[in-house]
Amino acid sequence: MNIRVGLGFDSHEFEEAKDLFLGGVKVEGYPGFRAHSDGDVILHALTDAILGALGEGDIGTLFPESDPRWKGASSDLFVKRAVEIMKERGYQLINADIVYVAEFPKIRELREKIRNRLEEITGFERTKFTIKGKRPEGLEVRGGALCIASVLIGSED
């Protein structure tokens, strides 16, 4: 079995006027992210982790901000495309481990919803995804959020 690891990082500033999307889940009662798309840091980091594992560049190369098709886009599209490329190359997801770092919202209350959405978006079982939430102790990230995702993918040959 050929196994590859990928690491993805993303961050965005909060913006009051936008809806918050995290891991494909719309979260009520919090500001969203200032970004060209919906700014879903979890899905962006996951997309970059998959692309990194494949050696296929990054989200900005595949979905440039200059392209009007991605304005206000749901980030489901980015993950779906990355998964499509992964499958074209003969790889399956072994697991993904995701860390969300921000003052809010609490991931504990969203974890199962996000895992269900990740199963819907990627077609891989929810048990393959783990998501942790951390407060940014000692860091000045009050006005935004960041996410780090790692994936392991494998192919039979």
Ligand SMILES: [Zn+2]
């Ligand atoms: Zn992003």
